[in-house]
Amino acid sequence: MKILLVCHAKIPINTYDEKERVVWWLGKALKRAGHEVVYLAKKGSACPFAEVLILDEKRGLDEQIPEGVDLVHFHDEPSQPPEKPYLITRYDNAMEACSFDRNTVFVSARQAALHGGSVYVHHGIDFDEYGTPELGNRRMYFHFLGNAAWRGKNVRGAIDIASHAGSRLHVIGGTRVNFRKGLRITLSPGVRFHGILNPEGRNAMLNSSKGLIFPVIWHEPFGMAVPESLYFGCPVFGTPYGALPELLSKQMSNDRKPHSGNGVVEAFYSEFGCLSVKKSELLEAVKNADTCDRVKCNDYARTFFSADRMAQDYILLYEKVLEGHSLHKKEPEITEAPEDKFLPFGD
Numbered sequence: 001m002k003i004l005l006v007c008h009a010k011i012p013i014n015t016y017d018e019k020e021r022v023v024w025w026l027g028k029a030l031k032r033a034g035h036e037v038v039y040l041a042k043k044g045s046a047c048p049f050a051e052v053l054i055l056d057e058k059r060g061l062d063e064q065i066p067e068g069v070d071l072v073h074f075h076d077e078p079s080q081p082p083e084k085p086y087l088i089t090r091y092d093n094a095m096e097a098c099s100f101d102r103n104t105v106f107v108s109a110r111q112a113a114l115h116g117g118s119v120y121v122h123h124g125i126d127f128d129e130y131g132t133p134e135l136g137n138r139r140m141y142f143h144f145l146g147n148a149a150w151r152g153k154n155v156r157g158a159i160d161i162a163s164h165a166g167s168r169l170h171v172i173g174g175t176r177v178n179f180r181k182g183l184r185i186t187l188s189p190g191v192r193f194h195g196i197l198n199p200e201g202r203n204a205m206l207n208s209s210k211g212l213i214f215p216v217i218w219h220e221p222f223g224m225a226v227p228e229s230l231y232f233g234c235p236v237f238g239t240p241y242g243a244l245p246e247l248l249s250k251q252m253s254n255d256r257k258p259h260s261g262n263g264v265v266e267a268f269y270s271e272f273g274c275l276s277v278k279k280s281e282l283l284e285a286v287k288n289a290d291t292c293d294r295v296k297c298n299d300y301a302r303t304f305f306s307a308d309r310m311a312q313d314y315i316l317l318y319e320k321v322l323e324g325h326s327l328h329k330k331e332p333e334i335t336e337a338p339e340d341k342f343l344p345f346g347d
Contacts, residue, residue, distance in 0.1 A: 108243030117332030124310025233294030
C-alpha cells in the first residue's frame, strides 16, 4: 500500500508530544512492513525514510494528495473528508457534545467508549530510540513523566506519595517555578524538576528509577509514560482513570475492587504495578515497588506496545477501509458534555 500520513505539525520533534512521535514511529514501522509512506506535514519537516510533502493549509486537501496513494491517514481532524479512502486517529478527549466520523480510530478502549465508539489502536513505541534498558541497575528514586504544569496530570499527588514514602521523586517534563499557572512554586526538598530532557537524559533517569508515580485525575486517552516506563523495568503506580487500567491489565489479577456506579475500577494490582483512587493504597504499593519483576515489565512493554504491533493493527484497519467498509456502523458521538473535568483522588 501507499499510505499518506497527514499531520498538522513539523516532524521529527525532540519533545514529548505524543502525536508527532506516534506519526513518526508509525511511518517507520509501516516502511519496515513493506509499505510506501508519504508524509504531508508542516514546513520544516524532513524524513530519511519517506517522502515529505509540505502541507499548505490554504489549499484543498485533495489537491495535495500525490498520485498512487491508496489511503489517507489523518492525525488531526480534517475540515472535510477526502475523495480517497481514509481514517482519522483521535488523540484527545472531546470536552463538549459532538459526533465523530465513522472512520475514527481512538487510542484506547476507554477513550473509544467515552466517545461512543469501539475501534481503537494502542500507541506503539520505536524502542530502538530508547536503547537497551539497564534492568540490573541500582534503583534509587521514583519518577513522574509528563506535562507537570497541567492539573490533570496531578504532579502534586505524585509528590505527596513519594514524600510520604520517604523517597525522592524526579519530575521529567515540569519546572519547580511555574509562572504560567500563577507563580506556582513547589518547595518539597525531595523533588527535583528536570524540565524537558533530551532522549539520553530521559533514558538515564528511567534506568535508575524504582517506578513511575502517575496519579492522573482525568481520563487519560492513552498515557505514553506508562509503556515508556515499563520498558525500562519501572512498574506503574497511578489511578484507574482513562486508559491506565487496560495498559496494565493484560495479565491483571482478580484482586480488584469495582467502584460503584461509574464504571471505574477503584483499585487493582497487576504484575506491573498498582492503580487506585486512594493515596494510602498507592503509598503502600510504592513502598513495595521492589517486589515487581523488572524483566517482566520490560517484556510486557516490548510485546504489547511496539511500533511494529501498532502498524499491524492499523494495517488491518486500512484493509477494512479499502474494502469499502466503515470502521464504525454509525457515527460515534457524545450526547452531552462531560460533567467533571477532574476526577477524585483521596486519602
